[in-house]
Amino acid sequence: MKQKHAAPVSVERLSVAYHKKPVLREITYASPEGELIGIIGPNGAGKSTFIKAVLGLLPLTGGTVHIYGQPYRATQQLIGYVPQRESVDWDFPTDVLDVVMMGRYGKLGWFKRPGKPDRDIAMACLDKVGMADFAKRQISQLSGGQQQRVFLARALAQDATIYFMDEPFAGVDAATEKAIIQVLQELRAHNKTVFVVHHDLQTVTDYFDSVILLNMRLIAAGPTKETFTVENLQKTYGGRLAILPRQFDLTMMG
Amino acid sequence: MFEPNALWVVAGTSVLGLTSGIIGSFAFLRKRGLMGDVLSHAALPGICLAFMVTGTKNMFAFLIGALLTGLVASFAINFITAHSRIKEDTALGLTLSVFFGLGIVLLTQIQHSPNGNQSGLDKFLFGQAAAIIQSDLLWLGIISLLLITLCALFFKELKLLSFDPAFAKSIGFPLRPLEFLFMLLLVTTVVIGLQAAGVILMAALLITPAAAARYWTERLGQMVVIAACFGGLSGLLGSWISTFGTQLSTGPIIVLSSTALFFLSMLCAPRRGLIAKGWRAARLKTKLAEEAALTALYAWMERNQQPAIPESELPAILLEAKLSPKQLDNLVRKGWLCRQDGELTFSETGWKEAYNTTLFQRLMEVWAMYETSIDSPVPLQEVGRKEEFPAQLRRTLLGLLHRHQHAPRYLPDHLAPSEQGGFL
Numbered sequence: 001m002k003q004k005h006a007a008p009v010s011v012e013r014l015s016v017a018y019h020k021k022p023v024l025r026e027i028t029y030a031s032p033e034g035e036l037i038g039i040i041g042p043n044g045a046g047k048s049t050f051i052k053a054v055l056g057l058l059p060l061t062g063g064t065v066h067i068y069g070q071p072y073r074a075t076q077q078l079i080g081y082v083p084q085r086e087s088v089d090w091d092f093p094t095d096v097l098d099v100v101m102m103g104r105y106g107k108l109g110w111f112k113r114p115g116k117p118d119r120d121i122a123m124a125c126l127d128k129v130g131m132a133d134f135a136k137r138q139i140s141q142l143s144g145g146q147q148q149r150v151f152l153a154r155a156l157a158q159d160a161t162i163y164f165m166d167e168p169f170a171g172v173d174a175a176t177e178k179a180i181i182q183v184l185q186e187l188r189a190h191n192k193t194v195f196v197v198h199h200d201l202q203t204v205t206d207y208f209d210s211v212i213l214l215n216m217r218l219i220a221a222g223p224t225k226e227t228f229t230v231e232n233l234q235k236t237y238g239g240r241l242a243i244l245p246r247q248f249d250l251t252m253m254g
Numbered sequence: 255m256f257e258p259n260a261l262w263v264v265a266g267t268s269v270l271g272l273t274s275g276i277i278g279s280f281a282f283l284r285k286r287g288l289m290g291d292v293l294s295h296a297a298l299p300g301i302c303l304a305f306m307v308t309g310t311k312n313m314f315a316f317l318i319g320a321l322l323t324g325l326v327a328s329f330a331i332n333f334i335t336a337h338s339r340i341k342e343d344t345a346l347g348l349t350l351s352v353f354f355g356l357g358i359v360l361l362t363q364i365q366h367s368p369n370g371n372q373s374g375l376d377k378f379l380f381g382q383a384a385a386i387i388q389s390d391l392l393w394l395g396i397i398s399l400l401l402i403t404l405c406a407l408f409f410k411e412l413k414l415l416s417f418d419p420a421f422a423k424s425i426g427f428p429l430r431p432l433e434f435l436f437m438l439l440l441v442t443t444v445v446i447g448l449q450a451a452g453v454i455l456m457a458a459l460l461i462t463p464a465a466a467a468r469y470w471t472e473r474l475g476q477m478v479v480i481a482a483c484f485g486g487l488s489g490l491l492g493s494w495i496s497t498f499g500t501q502l503s504t505g506p507i508i509v510l511s512s513t514a515l516f517f518l519s520m521l522c523a524p525r526r527g528l529i530a531k532g533w534r535a536a537r538l539k540t541k542l543a544e545e546a547a548l549t550a551l552y553a554w555m556e557r558n559q560q561p562a563i564p565e566s567e568l569p570a571i572l573l574e575a576k577l578s579p580k581q582l583d584n585l586v587r588k589g590w591l592c593r594q595d596g597e598l599t600f601s602e603t604g605w606k607e608a609y610n611t612t613l614f615q616r617l618m619e620v621w622a623m624y625e626t627s628i629d630s631p632v633p634l635q636e637v638g639r640k641e642e643f644p645a646q647l648r649r650t651l652l653g654l655l656h657r658h659q660h661a662p663r664y665l666p667d668h669l670a671p672s673e674q675g676g677f678l
Contacts, residue, residue, distance in 0.1 A: 055424050076426040088418045092283065093474050102414055106425030111407050130631065138472040143636050158425070173633035174626055 006069030080160030103157030275485025298357025381452030
């Protein structure tokens with residue numbers, strides 16, 4: 001594969017199993033570059049598992065993952081990650097700025113402490129998510145939306161080329177949702193590729209250029225306009241899709 | 255008055271407390287408190303095996319032995335939780351007792367052997383700080399220094415490992431080697447602590463200073479330093495009390511000292527301590543009652559467009575707002591409310607406070623109605639006090655309030671609210 005033209009993320013026959021139960025089966029996918037990509041599917045479809053597998057956080061049962069044609073280890077610097085905010089204990093003794101600076105750790109190397117340049121970058125990232133006034137706030141005093149924005153700022157501080165975000169819109173307030181989407185659009189303007197695990201079908205067409213429809217297997221992937229169709233959604237959600245997103249109601253009525 | 259021997263003991267236990275406070279902080283934050291207990295119990299068979307192989311009491315051999323059995327124990331825990339339905343707490347309990355049992359069996363075996371009586375290994379059960387001699391202290395000092403240096407060098411890595419291991423892995427931190435390093439630190443601390451504190455009490459020395467330190471600070475670096483001080487202080491106190499005052503065993507007194515420090519922290523720490531928390535809760539309660547009284551009285555005046563309330567109306571107002579007369583007395587005492595000639599009225603400050611409080615509550619109500627269509631720098635749910643209200647929303651919300659005819663509608667003639675509404 002020629003590296004120059006290799007996709008930001010490409011996976012081939014990727015399979016993952018938990019306790020011998022398959023969660024993802026034989027997924028083959030190559031992503032476009034510089035787009036916001038929504039990962040859509042029902043609960044338990046393996047959306048989070050998919051990005052964790054790509055990030056190398058889970059052992060693969062089979063298949064390969066390449067970032068720009070190279071194995072993950074060689075390209076870690078290119079990748080930014082926003083985990084689900086419930087995955088950490090927010091009563092940890094530290095403040096907001098310190099958490100955002102953790103985004104710089106990957107670039108620092110062993111033993112080195114973050115310095116003033118890292119602090120400045122972290123502050124700039126906090127400003128982008130509208131949290132600059134909270135830099136010295138103890139993290140246990142943050143609301144859910146603020147926690148999410150802190151995690152987003154930490155990922156921005158990684159200064160990555162490809163971002164993976166695990167349910168950044170889950171349970172956040174309207175102001176945070178707006179702040180996040182603004183940041184996403186800015187990332188796209190800088191030609192970054194952003195994967196977002198997403199569960200709100202109403203906003204998919206507004207937010208994402210491409211989608212990956214997932215339900216243990218890859219149901220469909222491609223530009224939102226062509227891929228996010230009633231037929232594909234029915235395939236993804238089976239009988240479980242009770243309410244179709246707004247835009248379909250209109251087209252079906254018309 | 256200082257026997258040199260006693261001095262070694264005091265110095266030794268202090269250094270030990272200090273080190274275990276530091277290492278214990280990370281164990282505490284990683285919620286691996288019980289792991290320290292498992293490792294110290296698992297160290298016993300390792301030490302016995304090392305003694306059986308080498309035939310001498312050699313700190314280095316003990317370390318290797320304890321590390322080996324510690325590794326086997328933690329592997330066993332991981333194996334049990336990964337390959338069965340048994341949860342971690344049960345796995346920890348099982349492993350701890352099995353290894354301790356094995357250790358006791360080996361210990362009895364050694365006692366019956368020819369050079370067993372001189373081994374003094376049984377002292378490892380409860381520890382015997384009084385046996386610390388000058389050469390032990392040297393060892394203790396060197397190893398402690400090494401452990402503390404490693405902690406300082408890997409501070410950032412250990413911090414991220416404790417806070418968010420998945421993120422640490424995603425940015426390329428080698429998780430397994432780091433986990434191993436951390437276990438190495440923990441086992442080494444346990445081994446140097448066994449002689450003084452014993453298998454059974456060592457875990458307390460790791461966890462208690464850290465748990466106490468957590469009350470005093472919101473920064474990891476400070477917490478580690480405070481835990482070190484608490485640990486060192488308990489070591490000092492414990493050995494001091496047992497050596498000079500009484501003939502009590504040192505290990506348990508150290509544990510009791512650090513527990514005393516823990517209780518002190520739990521009660522007296524600013525912000526996190528129980529007393530501070532209780533005080534804050536009481537203040538909040540008073541403030542809410544005050545606001546409830548102000549708005550209830552104001553509502554009556556607004557409804558009746560009168561600057562004073564006859565005493566005869568009071569019982570009904572109090573009943574409706576579920577207030578006690580005491581809360582009115584409180585307002586009188588503050589000089590916000592005047593009681594004369596059978597009537598109640600606000601002082602000037604009282605009027606302003608009542609008006610502002612009512613206005614704030616109604617602004618919040620109208621904000622809630624229009625939440626989705628109003629851009630705000632702070633979400634509605636996070637504004638609890640007047641001071642937190644975002645200034646740039648004032649004009650919009652005040653306009654809405656007037657449109658809904660819900661703005662406060664009464665003030666005596668000599669007072670007028672500012673253009674932004676209220677008196678700010």
